[in-house]
Amino acid sequence: MAILEVKNLSISFGGLRAVDDFNITIEKGRLYGLIGPNGAGKTTVFNLLTGVYKPSEGIITLDGQNITGKKTIDINRAGIARTFQNIRLFKELTVLDNVKVGLHNHKQYGTLTGILRLPKFHKTEKAMNQEALELLKVFGLENEADTLASNLPYGKQRKLEIARALATKPKLLLLDEPAAGMNPNETQELMDTIRFVRKHFDMTILLIEHDMKLVSGICEELTVLNFGHVLCQGKTTDVLNNPEVIKAYLGE
Numbered sequence: 001m002a003i004l005e006v007k008n009l010s011i012s013f014g015g016l017r018a019v020d021d022f023n024i025t026i027e028k029g030r031l032y033g034l035i036g037p038n039g040a041g042k043t044t045v046f047n048l049l050t051g052v053y054k055p056s057e058g059i060i061t062l063d064g065q066n067i068t069g070k071k072t073i074d075i076n077r078a079g080i081a082r083t084f085q086n087i088r089l090f091k092e093l094t095v096l097d098n099v100k101v102g103l104h105n106h107k108q109y110g111t112l113t114g115i116l117r118l119p120k121f122h123k124t125e126k127a128m129n130q131e132a133l134e135l136l137k138v139f140g141l142e143n144e145a146d147t148l149a150s151n152l153p154y155g156k157q158r159k160l161e162i163a164r165a166l167a168t169k170p171k172l173l174l175l176d177e178p179a180a181g182m183n184p185n186e187t188q189e190l191m192d193t194i195r196f197v198r199k200h201f202d203m204t205i206l207l208i209e210h211d212m213k214l215v216s217g218i219c220e221e222l223t224v225l226n227f228g229h230v231l232c233q234g235k236t237t238d239v240l241n242n243p244e245v246i247k248a249y250l251g252e
Helices: 041-048 072-079 095-106 110-118 120-139 156-166 184-200 211-217 238-240 243-250
Strands: 002-013 016-027 031-035 057-062 080-082 172-176 205-209 223-226 231-236
Touching: 002 041, 002 205, 016 031, 016 041, 016 205, 016 223, 016 231, 016 238, 031 080, 031 211, 041 172, 041 205, 057 231, 072 080, 080 156, 080 231, 095 120, 095 205, 156 172, 156 184, 184 211, 211 238, 223 238, 223 243, 231 238
Parallel strands: 031 205, 031 223, 080 172, 172 205
Antiparallel strands: 002 016, 002 057, 223 231
């Protein structure tokens, strides 16, 4: 069953067609990669899927719901969460509070209840603390719950960002260059983390990545973008051995 269907997605900036007629179908529970040379339009696709940009043309359907052109918060509530190439944590908040930010997307009390600290506020906050701690345990971060996010080592910051994204209870998780800035040991640990997230949360994942070892190691299917156009789609091994894909990366 398709969790995401994208048809004829396009956007222009001035006279530049940054993404042109992009199509992809992502099946539930699968792990897909979106690759291509720098400037190919990969992050622009993520920005279209998450409501940062509104498409000039095309349709985005998530689990049967048309989310085309909706606001970022509404798309997140519908079930798409993302991480960023440059980690975007609330670095002056604790590890626990970073995860609770994601949980607040589904909070069960109103603004007045929060301001007045009514009983429902305390009950909900206690439940969120427990839920956040359980999520941190999944990533081995429970002992750093009271640590400021800025004081975590880089690899753990990446894990925290993924944990916060999962706190929003997504159907589809978008990872934008999760291995950026990592050494080989950190990249291997990240691969294990992504596999674990997929299995433990029954999560569907689409990732952008330049590290071909990571891509070939975990992605089942790939879409290759080049100058905003889909160059190739298919099974990972077939795509990586495609002469047109090799040419796009390495030249003639």
